[in-house]
Amino acid sequence: xxxxxxxxxxxxxxxxxxxxxxxxxxxxxxxxxxxxxxxxxxxxxxxxxxxxxxxxxxxxxxxxxxxxxxxxxxxxxxxxxxxxxxxxxxxxxxxxxxxxxxxxxxxxxxxxxxxxxxxxxxxxxxxxxxxxxxxxxxxxxxxxxxxxxxxxxxxxxxxxxxxxxxxxxxxxxxxxxxxxxxxxxxxxxxxxxxxxxxxxxxxxxxxxxxxxxxxxxxxxxxxxxxxxxxxxxxxxxxxxxxxxxxxxxxxxxxxxxxxxxxxxxxxxxxxxxxxxxxxxxxxxxxxxxxxxxxxxxxxxxxxxxxxxxxxxxxxxxxxxxxxxxxxxxxxxxxxxxxxxxxxxxxxxxxxxxxxxxxxxxxxxxxxxxxxxxxxxxxxxxxxxxxxxxxxxxxxxxxxxxxxxxxxxxxxxxxxxxxxxxxxxxxxxxxxxxxxxxxxxxxxxxx
Amino acid sequence: xxxxxxxxxxxxxxxxxxxxxxxxxxxxxxxxxxxxxxxxxxxxxxxxxxxxxxxxxxxxxxxxxxxxxxxxxxxxxxxxxxxxxxxxxxxxxxxxxxxxxxxxxxxxxxxxxxxxxxxxxxxxxxxxxxxxxxxxxxxxxxxxxxxxxxxxxxxxxxxxxxxxxxxxxxxxxxxxxxxxxxxxxxxxxxxxxxxxxxxxxxxxxxxxxxxxxxxxxxxxxxxxxxxxxxxxxxxxxxxxxxxxxxxxxxxxxxxxxxxxxxxxxxxxxxxxxxxxxxxxxxxxxxxxxxxxxxxxxxxxxxxxxxxxxxxxxxxxxxxxxxxxxxxxxxxxxxxxxxxxxxxxxxxxxxxxxxxxxxxxxxxxxxxxxxxxxxxxxxxxxxxxxxxxxxxxxxxxxxxxxxxxxxxxxxxxxxxxxxxxxxxxxxxxxxxxxxxxxxxxxxxxxxxxxxxxxxxxxxxxxxxxxxxxxxxxxxx
Numbered sequence: 075x076x077x078x079x080x081x082x083x084x085x086x087x088x089x090x091x092x093x094x095x096x097x098x099x100x101x102x103x104x105x106x107x108x109x110x111x112x113x114x115x116x117x118x119x120x121x122x123x124x125x126x127x128x129x130x131x132x133x134x135x136x137x138x139x140x141x142x143x144x145x146x147x148x149x150x151x152x153x154x155x156x157x158x159x160x161x162x163x164x165x166x167x168x169x170x171x172x173x174x175x176x177x178x179x180x181x182x183x184x185x186x187x188x189x190x191x192x193x194x195x196x197x198x199x200x201x202x203x204x205x206x207x208x209x210x211x212x213x214x215x216x217x218x219x220x221x222x223x224x225x226x227x228x229x230x231x232x233x234x235x236x237x238x239x240x241x242x243x244x245x246x247x248x249x250x251x252x253x254x255x256x257x258x259x260x261x262x263x264x265x266x267x268x269x270x271x272x273x274x275x276x277x278x279x280x281x282x283x284x285x286x287x288x289x290x291x292x293x294x295x296x297x298x299x300x301x302x303x304x305x306x307x308x309x310x311x312x313x314x315x316x317x318x319x320x321x322x323x324x325x326x327x328x329x330x331x332x333x334x335x336x337x338x339x340x341x342x343x344x345x346x347x348x349x350x351x352x353x354x355x356x357x358x359x360x361x362x363x364x365x366x367x368x369x370x371x372x373x374x375x376x377x378x379x380x381x382x383x384x385x386x387x388x389x390x391x392x393x394x395x396x397x398x399x400x401x402x403x404x405x406x407x408x409x410x411x412x413x414x415x416x417x418x419x420x421x422x423x424x425x426x427x428x429x430x431x432x433x434x435x436x437x438x439x440x441x442x443x444x445x446x447x448x449x450x451x452x453x454x455x456x457x458x459x460x461x462x463x464x465x466x467x468x469x470x471x472x473x474x475x476x477x478x479x480x481x482x483x484x485x486x487x488x489x490x491x492x493x494x495x496x497x498x499x500x501x502x503x504x505x506x507x508x509x510x511x512x513x514x515x516x517x518x519x520x
Numbered sequence: 521x522x523x524x525x526x527x528x529x530x531x532x533x534x535x536x537x538x539x540x541x542x543x544x545x546x547x548x549x550x551x552x553x554x555x556x557x558x559x560x561x562x563x564x565x566x567x568x569x570x571x572x573x574x575x576x577x578x579x580x581x582x583x584x585x586x587x588x589x590x591x592x593x594x595x596x597x598x599x600x601x602x603x604x605x606x607x608x609x610x611x612x613x614x615x616x617x618x619x620x621x622x623x624x625x626x627x628x629x630x631x632x633x634x635x636x637x638x639x640x641x642x643x644x645x646x647x648x649x650x651x652x653x654x655x656x657x658x659x660x661x662x663x664x665x666x667x668x669x670x671x672x673x674x675x676x677x678x679x680x681x682x683x684x685x686x687x688x689x690x691x692x693x694x695x696x697x698x699x700x701x702x703x704x705x706x707x708x709x710x711x712x713x714x715x716x717x718x719x720x721x722x723x724x725x726x727x728x729x730x731x732x733x734x735x736x737x738x739x740x741x742x743x744x745x746x747x748x749x750x751x752x753x754x755x756x757x758x759x760x761x762x763x764x765x766x767x768x769x770x771x772x773x774x775x776x777x778x779x780x781x782x783x784x785x786x787x788x789x790x791x792x793x794x795x796x797x798x799x800x801x802x803x804x805x806x807x808x809x810x811x812x813x814x815x816x817x818x819x820x821x822x823x824x825x826x827x828x829x830x831x832x833x834x835x836x837x838x839x840x841x842x843x844x845x846x847x848x849x850x851x852x853x854x855x856x857x858x859x860x861x862x863x864x865x866x867x868x869x870x871x872x873x874x875x876x877x878x879x880x881x882x883x884x885x886x887x888x889x890x891x892x893x894x895x896x897x898x899x900x901x902x903x904x905x906x907x908x909x910x911x912x913x914x915x916x917x918x919x920x921x922x923x924x925x926x927x928x929x930x931x932x933x934x935x936x937x938x939x940x941x942x943x944x945x946x947x948x949x950x951x952x953x954x955x956x957x958x959x960x961x962x963x964x965x966x967x968x969x970x971x972x973x974x975x976x977x978x979x980x981x982x983x984x985x986x987x988x989x990x991x992x993x994x995x
Contacts, residue, residue: 115581117580117581118584119605121584121585123586123589124859126569137563139566141565141566141567141569143567143569143571144588159639163643164564217780219902412565447908449898450895452707452927454707455705459929461979478931478932480907480929481979482927518749
């Protein structure tokens with residue numbers, strides 16, 4: 075596969091060079107398989123294969139981007155011509171350039187040979203086992219919404235006019251389950267996803283039990299009055315907040331005035347118990363890869379250390395503009411996308427206390443297990459107002475479930491308000507979070 | 521497009537191990553986008569893509585294989601993989617499949633001007649719009665705009681012998697304006713889109729649209745923080761139908777119903793909304809963002825009444841879910857691309873207008889929130905709970921529109937909201953969006969008249985101690 079992609083890439087570079095242009099070609103081939111069960115049987119089986127290239131062409135400082143899912147000689151010629159056309163209309167920008175390297179890439183073990191060779195039946199059995207574990211764990215689990223297994227692999231290759239050449243391959247396997255529990259007239263949903271680099275690390279039983287637990291604990295929910303309450307945020311919910319923080323530390327967002335963290339490097343912008351790092355070199359974690367979408371080698375970056383903002387995440391362009399080095403965060407969603415600043419594995423570092431100890435320290439508060447509408451948070455002002463659900467904490471213990479509330483405030487206050495970080499670090503794809511405790515949060519109810 | 525003889529051979533291969541339906545979906549598309557930001561053209565991107573999705577259905581189960589390898593060999597391999605994926609062999613069709621071409625659904629009158637509207641034309645529009653927004657004042661800090669278009673050619677062939685072809689263009693225009701004053705930052709968003717070429721600019725004034733976003737961002741700088749608590753909410757017609765789409769529409773999609781995932785399961789024929797409330801999904805509306813001539817399974821577009829005068833009367837089906845109930849598809853089988861299997865989706869979904877003048881509804885409301893512009897939302901289809909972000913809202917006091925408020929969200933329960941509608945206006949407004957379901961995004965539009973909901977939970981950042989509206993002070 076490397077040969078096929080490399081030949082296509084060379085053709086594209088050659089065509090661009092012939093027109094006197096600089097260029098960069100990102101090529102990838104992806105395969106995936108996804109099976110979804112219904113009542114224990116395979117309802118949908120999907121197999122996919124695609125390849126394509128994304129071409130960035132530089133015409134006297136003016137950048138064009140074109141992609142093609144067709145790697146034939148004619149399609150590549152067409153792509154280069156389309157890019158030439160576009161480059162007549164984009165503005166010249168002195169920061170537009172491609173990383174020159176030379177770089178040394180570390181070898182990373184991101185490909186599990188057992189994923190493609192494992193038999194389909196074994197994969198079906200794993201998904202079935204997750205379903206069974208959920209049904210067995212509580213009889214109020216009445217309905218399996220979706221359960222399935224998915225695997226994917228990606229080969230990526232990057233080359234540019236400076237002679238940079240990077241190649242890598244990775245795969246993953248995952249199990250998922252979402253279900254509904256019912257009691258009397260009330261239904262509540264629960265889900266669980268487990269993503270692993272090695273198929274043997276998937277634990278079907280844990281997936282089933284967690285999905286069931288999440289649904290069942292929400293039954294018999296009540297509403298509560300509006301109040302400001304101490305809150306404990308579950309790792310899953312905190313991982314979603316991390317997504318928002320990852321966006322705010324993007325140098326691209328900062329330079330475009332779209333982040334409230336602009337100008338805050340070196341400032342204590344969060345509680346001293348909070349440290350966040352980004353690390354693309356981990357063996358585990360969906361964000362691991364030897365290089366980013368521009369061919370810059372992966373590394374570990376300390377983003378927030380003891381509440382102090384250490385750095386933003388940079389791709390090549392934002393780094394040139396800021397006069398620093400790229401931190402290897404020019405990420406691409408696929409060959410159809412331009413590289414843009416994005417996190418790899420984004421990790422809120424674990425603290426000391428167990429979640430039980432953290433709950434025990436709260437007299438009256440809220441344990442938040444679900445949030446809705448996080449994408450509506452304002453990245454510039456930091457204001458957010460989210461739908462939420464959880465469990466009430468009374469006298470240091472979890473009490474009844476609560477629904478139909480909104481939590482609101484400002485993200486910076488939220489980060490300053492964190493007074494404890496749990497030791498229960500968990501990974502959710504490319505985000506890693508433990509539980510955290512907030513001194514107080516505004517909760518709107520009745 | 522693929523040749524008929526190739527299609528026939530590929531479908532025969534897919535059905536080799538038996539099955540109820542084999543289908544091939546060919547798609548060839550070309551898209552481009554111009555993004556303007558920071559007073560300059562920020563990015564121009566374009567792409568071309570061709571691919572085929574092959575689907576085999578056997579006893580209600582689906583195998584789906586897609587590939588960008590369009591050689592006959594590649595297609596036969598994909599078809600064979602799909603045919604073999606569903607395990608045990610079913611009854612094998614003896615006769616080879618013979619395809620006959622058909623016309624897709626309703627006719628089309630719009631011109632297709634995608635190609636005539638060049639990059640310089642687009643850039644001129646963007647420059648004019650940017651100038652108009654910047655002219656609103658120094659407090660405008662950023663204007664981000666995008667003009668996007670896509671041209672698609674599709675071909676659908678299936679083992680029932682149907683062969684349909686269609687080609688269409690779709691365009692989208694969007695503006696986001698950011699304004700700032702004394703550290704307070706507010707943004708406002710406007711968008712428009714249609715199944716159309718760029719002749720849409722004969723009907724839509726892009727510069728005026730951009731100015732509207734700029735004015736709203738400026739206005740929100742002076743807005744007070746939204747109140748928190750339960751109160752009556754008037755949704756203006758111009759706010760569009762995000763609420764009906766999220767809180768009701770998804771629950772009427774047949775796949776969710778058949779899996780028992782809808783709050784509307786088993787409620788056919790029952791009163792599920794207040795009397796007077798009629799909900800319609802209509803893909804035949806010309807030029808709307810969610811319109812089509814035929815759906816992505818080749819079924820003709822339809823207008824479906826889902827709820828009539830409060831009574832649940834219909835659901836949205838694709839072929840597979842319809843066949844489970846021995847019904848015909850309602851023409852709601854849609855997919856994002858050749859990489860996705862079709863599933864029941866909405867098109868243009870709206871609450872039909874009632875009789876009241878919009879002004880009267882506000883006059884009849886002693887106290888509450890008037891929502892003029894909705895933001896994004898999220899809904900839990902199992903229990904119907906939803907949350908929506910509000911972009912533009914005003915307090916209503918003694919039947920009059922008072923000050924603007926910012927940062928509000930609406931939290932509630934879909935089925936309850938439909939029953940709690942107590943006044944319906946005689947207007948009708950639509951907004952556009954890309955609806956996500958099972959990882960597939962499809963273009964939709966949603967509409968509603970001005971209407972009042974007896975009570976909703978408003979989440980705001982003001983006075984968390986309780987919804988004492990009079991205590992609200994400007995920051």
